[in-house]
Amino acid sequence: xxxxxxxxxxxxxxxxxxxxxxxxGQDKKLPNVVxxxxxxxxxxxxxxxxxxxxxxxxxxxxxxxxxxxxxxSLANLRGEQxxxxxxxxxxVKVWLDLAKRINELLATKDVDGIxxxxxxxxxxxxxxxxxxxVKSDKPVVLTGSMRPSTALSADxxxxxxxxxxxAASPKAKGYGVMVLMNDDIHSAHDVKKMITTPVHTFESPLxxxxxxxxxxxxxxxxxxxxxxxxxxxxxxxxxxxxxRVDIVYTCADVSGDLIDIMVKAGxxxxxxxxxxxxxxxxxxxxxxKRATKAGVPVVRASRVPVGAxxxxxxxxxxxxxxxxxxxxxxxxxxxxxxxxxxKKDRSREDLQNLYIEY
Ligand code: GLU
Numbered sequence: 001x002x003x004x005x006x007x008x009x010x011x012x013x014x015x016x017x018x019x020x021x022x023x024x025g026q027d028k029k030l031p032n033v034v035x036x037x038x039x040x041x042x043x044x045x046x047x048x049x050x051x052x053x054x055x056x057x058x059x060x061x062x063x064x065x066x067x068x069x070x071x072x073s074l075a076n077l078r079g080e081q082x083x084x085x086x087x088x089x090x091x092v093k094v095w096l097d098l099a100k101r102i103n104e105l106l107a108t109k110d111v112d113g114i115x116x117x118x119x120x121x122x123x124x125x126x127x128x129x130x131x132x133x134v135k136s137d138k139p140v141v142l143t144g145s146m147r148p149s150t151a152l153s154a155d156x157x158x159x160x161x162x163x164x165x166x167a168a169s170p171k172a173k174g175y176g177v178m179v180l181m182n183d184d185i186h187s188a189h190d191v192k193k194m195i196t197t198p199v200h201t202f203e204s205p206l207x208x209x210x211x212x213x214x215x216x217x218x219x220x221x222x223x224x225x226x227x228x229x230x231x232x233x234x235x236x237x238x239x240x241x242x243x244r245v246d247i248v249y250t251c252a253d254v255s256g257d258l259i260d261i262m263v264k265a266g267x268x269x270x271x272x273x274x275x276x277x278x279x280x281x282x283x284x285x286x287x288x289k290r291a292t293k294a295g296v297p298v299v300r301a302s303r304v305p306v307g308a309x310x311x312x313x314x315x316x317x318x319x320x321x322x323x324x325x326x327x328x329x330x331x332x333x334x335x336x337x338x339x340x341x342x343k344k345d346r347s348r349e350d351l352q353n354l355y356i357e358y
Contacts, residue, residue: 026076027076030073030074030075030076030168031075031076031112031113031167031168031170032075032076032078032110032111032112033074033075033076033077033078033111033112033113033114033115033164033167033168034077034078034079034080034105034111034113034114034115035061035064035065035077035078035079035080035114035115035116035117035160035164036079036080036082036098036101036102036114036115036116036117037060037061037064037079037080037081037082037083037084037116037117038082038083038084038085038087038090038094038098038116038117038118038119038126039056039057039083039084039085039086039087039117039118039119040056040057040085040086040087040117040118040119040120040123040144040145041054041056041086041119041120041144041145041146041147041148041156042064042117042118042119042143042144042145042148042149042156042159042160043056043057043058043059043060043061043064043084043117043149043156044056044057044058044059044086044145044148044149044150045058045059045148045149045150046148046150046151047150048150049150049151049152050151050152052197054148054150054151055086056085056086056087056119056148057083057084057085057086057119058084058149059149060081060084061079061080061081061117062079064079064117064149064156064160065077065079065160067149067157068157068160068161069157069161070161071160071161071164074161074164074165074168074216075112075113075164075167075168077164080101082094082097082098082101083097085119086119086121087118087119087120087121087122087123087126087144088119088121088122090118090119090121090122090125090126092241092242092338095126095129095130095242096236096239096240096241096242098116098126098130099129099130099133099134099236100236102114102130102134102136102140103133103134103135103136103236106134106135106136106138106140107135107136111138112138112139112167112168113138113139113140113141113166113167113168113169113172114138114139114140114141114167115141115142115143115160115163115164115167116130116140116141116142116143117142117143117144117160118142118143118144119144120144120145120146120181120193120201120202121193122331123142123144123179123191123193123202124179124188124191124192124193124202124331124332125331125332125335126142127142127177127178127179127188127191128177128188128189128328128332128335128336129335129339130142130177130188131176131177131187131188131189131228131229131232132228132232132234132335132336132339132358133232133234133235133236133339134177134229135229135230135235136229136230137173137174137229137230138173139166139167139169139172139173139175139178140167140176140177140178141163141166141167141172141177141178141179141180142163142177142178142179142180142188143159143160143162143163143179143180143181144156144159144181145159145181145199146197146198146199146201147199155181155182155199158215159180159181159182161215161216162180162183162213162214162215162216163180163213165213165216165217165218166178166180166185166213166218169218171218171220172218172220174223175187175210175220175223175224176188176189176224176228176229177228177229178210179191179202180213181199181201181202182199182200182201182202183212183213183214184202184204184209184212185209185210185211185212185213185218185220186202186203186204186209186210187204187207187210187224187225188224188228189207189224189225189226189228189328189332189358190204190205190206190207190208190210190224190225191203191204192204192205192305192306192329194305205305205306206306206307206308206327207225207327208221208222209221210222210224226357226358227357227358228358232358234339234340234342239342242338242339242341242342243268243269243338243341243342244266244267244268244269245267245268245269245270245271245334245337245338245341246262246265246267246269246270246271246334247270247271247272247273247330247331247334248262248270248271248272248273248284249273249303249330250272250273250274250275250280250281250284250303251275251303252275252281253281254280254281254283254284255283255284256281256283256284256285256286256287256288257287258287259272259284259287259288259290259291259298260287260290260291262291263290263291263294263296267296268296268341269296269297269298269299269334269337269338269341270288270291270296270297270298270299271298271299271301271325271330271333271334271337272284272288272298272299272300272301272322272330273301273302273303273330274300274301274302274303274309275302275303275304276302276304277302277307277309277310277313277314278300278301278302278309278310278313278315278324278325279313279314279315280300280315285315285320288320288321288322289319289320289321292320292321292322292348293321297321297323297337297341297346297348297351298320298321298322298323299322299323299324299325299333299334299337299351299355300315300317300322300323300324300325301325301328301329301330301333302325302329302330303330305329307327308326308327309324309325309326309327310324311324311326311352317348317352318348321348322348323348323351323352323355324352324355325355326355326356328355333355336354336355336358337351340354
């Protein structure tokens with residue numbers, strides 16, 4: 001009799017667990033991760049599995065999740081389609097939508113982490129933007145792929161599996177916004193697209209990898225550099241657009257006219273992708289001086305892919321009114337300037353300190 005009762009109780013417990021999973025659609029023991037999809041090659045499709053031609057942003061998020069074996073054993077997953085574009089078409093509007101949605105989701109007890117699927121062309125920009133405006137220490141992980149979903153040895157499914165494993169891991173709290181590609185975990189601050197098409201495109205050449213995730217096993221090596229997320233002073237609350245900031249690419253004998261044209265066209269800030277240590281020729285320097293005198297801040301970054309721009313180098317920043325981007329590349333220096341300009345009347349020194357801190 002006692003045995004029959006015990007068996008009955010076990011059967012009832014299992015029945016209740018199955019019912020609760022079916023009713024709530026969730027396993028209470030698993031973390032809850034939301035995947036925000038924006039498109040990119042990871043959602044791309046081509047006519048041939050061995051051809052290089054394809055179109056980004058073709059596959060919807062639910063189909064992408066279903067294509068990854070065992071991914072639902074890592075977390076309770078839910079997908080939201082925020083955009084479906086190649087990341088060359090990423091926009092400030094999508095950045096703001098993403099940031100606001102992430103802040104909303106992470107403020108609830110029901111969401112433990114976020115994954116964002118995104119094209120790789122501008123992934124480092126979206127990651128750095130979010131690193132400055134997400135107000136949570138829960139993990140936010142961007143991922144993508146270099147090969148479309150229809151390609152032989154597509155890299156998207158394993159990247160997505162690993163990104164979900166990181167977002168679901170309690171170990172990943174406090175690392176700011178991360179990028180997962182090809183088993184490597186990068187900090188949003190450091191990651192750079194370094195090579196046009198191979199799967200090992202992302203590197204963190206100056207500061208090194210944050211960690212690795214191999215078939216879902218997460219390991220961290222060091223904390224990220226710079227202020228981010230909960231320690232960042234930047235916020236998108238009530239923000240509908242960002243000030244226009246342009247980037248000018250320099251080379252031998254480049255004309256300073258480009259800078260005058262940007263100011264005339266309404267740029268509120270300019271980033272110069274300078275040569276070497278953020279250097280530029282005499283004509284460009286004169287145009288930069290005109291811009292800063294007119295109240296348009298100019299940040300000196302470098303067209304060289306790796307290395308910091310020195311504050312005291314060949315250019316006297318005080319004389320030209322310029323600011324060094326420190327170790328941010330031109331595209332990330334632009335994002336910091338856009339967010340900084342949301343507050344009026346920042347001094348040159350104030351701006352320089354932001355580049356040192358963030
Ligand atoms: N143009 C594509 C994108 O950025 C290519 C790169 C990719 O997704 O891997 O969306």
